[in-house]
Amino acid sequence: MGCKVNQAEAAWLELELTRLGWRAAAAGQPAELVILLTCSVTGPAARQSRQMARRLAKAHPGARVVVTGCDLQAAPETYQGQGYELAGRAWLAELPARLTRGRPLPEPANAAPDAGPFCPGQRPPSAERARSQLKVQDGCDAFCAYCVVPYTRGRPRSLPVDSAQQSLARMARAGAAEVVITGIHLGLYGRDLDPPCDLADLLRGLLAMGPGPRLRLSSLEMNEVGDDLLELMAGRERLCPHLHIPLQSGSDQVLAAMGRPYSAAQYAATVNRALGRIPGLCVGADVLVGLPGEDQEAFEQTRGLIESLDLAYLHVFPYSPRPGTPAAAMGHPPPRVARERAAVLRQLGAAKHRRFLESQVGRRLEVVVERRGLGRSQNYCLVQLDQPARPGQRLVVEARAVDREAEPPRLLTRNLP
Ligand code: SF4
Incomplete structure (x- = not known):
């Protein structure tokens, strides 16, 4: 789950x-x-x-x-x-x-959840799934007021760079065309290692291995999107131009009450700095609606901030109190209000997503083929191919138009030699 x-x-x-x-049991057995x-x-x-x-x-x-x-x-x-x-x-x-x-x-x-050894995580490619996952980090000590994760996974821990290199090499041998580098709080990567290092160091280590699967980052907190990382992303073809930066709320008051260490203006500045540095960059965000303290004005601030930013997609979640967290003891808007706000933001997110796809028309995109004639571009656009291709294959295509009626919407493309 x-x-x-x-x-x-x-x-x-x-x-x-x-x-x-x-041996894996057959389905239904x-x-x-x-x-x-x-x-x-x-x-x-x-x-x-x-x-x-x-x-x-x-x-x-x-x-x-x-x-x-x-x-x-x-x-x-x-x-x-x-x-x-x-x-x-x-x-x-x-x-x-x-x-x-x-x-x-x-x-x-x-035992505390972090009392034992680091549990590895490797999801190799399969016939159904071209994208693979490599876990390099576990745990979090940020203790955002609404989040149960620090209690269930414990303090931050990292997979050493050489172990990550070995895992990546194994995944490449298993035929991975794309590997998503994942962690619970990925931006904390390396702080616990001896000597300490950071995510950019890990990526440099993985990219230095030479040709191999392209790399995509999972989620990164906004204050962990440093110049070092942007420079790497701007200069390396193998590192996908895609950042998923949780926003959670566009209200400074709600952010402060939830212990999120940034303001709406700082979030906007980070997104705009990244978009200015990396052409074609895809920036997506998570938003939580119905958080404690989110009155109508706070919600409008969130909506206004999202409207003002060139985000490519939104993941919207209604808040639900998690027992044992500080936020669970605070009052919050009723679930009906959270659902209504979620619907408003999902609609806004869908419009932003179509706009992002439209901005790609005419561009040349590198695609990894997924299933049923679909693929994913480096900057995370879903792409309909014009010719059959095998999952995991890498292609170069030109985006011709957006199929707005398809669910989810996608780019219609033409293969380039
Ligand atoms: S929301 Fe993210 S950063 Fe905050 S405590 Fe949970 S896992 Fe950590």
Whole structure:
């Protein structure tokens, strides 16, 4: 369940279990072992995790059902006494070996989530998915008032550069055409290493390996988009011109109350600086609506800020209080208001996205083929190809028009030699 980091961890667990002699059960067949990585980032994600645990136990009678991940860490009592085996996040990296050797699983109450070794995360390419993921960072100590992640994943930790290089080389050998570099708070990469380094150092290390899959960054906080990074992105073809920079709110008051360390003006300045430095750059944002303190005026400030920026897309989420976080004790707008505000911003996001696609018409784009005649450009545009091509193939195309009726909208293109 949940974020790209969970997906990368799940894929790594599968790789490790396979290496230790397990085989994946065919779809629809009963399994002997089921592992669920839960998510607790929002109320609905936690609910879905609990439903999924019940559904898996029912679908695989007699199987060992192992529950782990963020929601187990946040609310262990909801999974206790239901016949699942519970595995604390601290020992996720050891889970395949423990399961294979029949050693007991440490329960979440026994250890802080960051007490054990760094859990790797690698999602290699497959027939259905050309984009792969490499986890290089875990944990966060920013403690934004609404966020449960620092409690479920613990302090920031990083994969050393040489280990990341080895993982990338493995993914390249497995045929990856694009690797998304992921982390829980990616901008904190390297601060815990000895000697300390940063994300730009990691990227330089990965790019120095020579030709290989193109690299895309997952999400980066606005105060971590430094000149060093922009310079790298502007000058290296292999580093996709794409930044996903969470905004969350355009109201200074709400940002301060939520412990987000920037103002709306600083956010705008960062986005505009990046857009000015990198031609064709795709900048996307997350926004949370219905946060504590978000009155109508604060919401209008968020809408106004988004309208003023050349964002390429928006991910909009209604806020849901997470038990144990400071924001859960604060009042917040009713869910109906949050839903209405989310609908307004999603519409605005869709309009921004179409405008971004239109700005690409006439441009030459490098594309990695996904499925069903679709591909993704370096700057994250969905592209309809005019000729059949195999997933993972790299092509150069010219954007001819925007198909606004398609869902999601996409660029219509022509292959270039
Ligand atoms: S930066 Fe804030 S929102 Fe992001 S994971 Fe850390 S605490 Fe959560």
